[in-house]
Amino acid sequence: MQDLWIVGGSGAALEVWAVARALEATGPQAWKVRGFLVLDGPPEFDPEGLEVQDESAFLAAPPTPSTLIVVALGEPSLREKVARLYASKGFRFATLVHPSAIIGPASSVGGGSVLMALSVLETHVKVGEHALLNVGSSIAHNGSLGDFCSLGPGVRLAGWVTLGSRCDLGVGSCVRPRVTLGPDTRVGAGAAVVADHPGAATLIGIPAVPRPTS
């Protein structure tokens, strides 16, 4: 039995815990949730008796073969930084797929990623490492997500959409077929993205346009 530690103490960690609990409810898993590794202060939720440890202290000790990590930090660049740190110390990552999520034919999910309830990879979809797909998000055929992407609740990606690394799509946003967004694109809640963008920008509105930098 492996110990699963969830890195984070905010909403994303609570959501990832919900996925782990749903999996545990389906039957014995190869792991058991041991607790939370927090970056700054106590969790924003009741850990219900699970352990809470400071993640920097945890990182200082060498990993044991029975330790599994899932990095549950919503912000993609922070998630990448923390995941790379754990990887460099030799920690291994869990990939969690909620029992109600659908992974369609010829689709794949990278290590460390989490698919929350009712998320759907339709067919021929590739999801990179350490992605967080929130409840009810869906990726239609031939979609591709780089590493460390976050899809908010109810995000809809149409067919042939490609997202670079660390893209962060807000709740209820959608992306038109065949659009490509470069790394570090943020998409605001409710936006409709209809054209390619090279990345490193925040797109908002319908149709989505880059938010002016002040």
Ligand SMILES: CC(C)(COP(=O)(O)OP(=O)(O)OC[C@H]1O[C@@H](n2cnc3c(N)ncnc32)[C@H](O)[C@@H]1OP(=O)(O)O)[C@@H](O)C(=O)NCCC(=O)NCCS
């Ligand atoms: C777009 C976004 C990233 C901008 O965040 P921010 O930089 O903190 O921006 P602010 O909240 O300070 O808002 C700046 C301006 O943009 C506007 N704005 C913010 N989000 C917007 C959106 N989604 N669509 C249109 N306008 C938006 C604000 O009204 C504000 O306008 P003003 O300057 O005229 O008052 C954020 O608002 C957003 O939509 N995030 C999605 C979060 C999410 O869904 N996460 C899922 C977690 S499970």
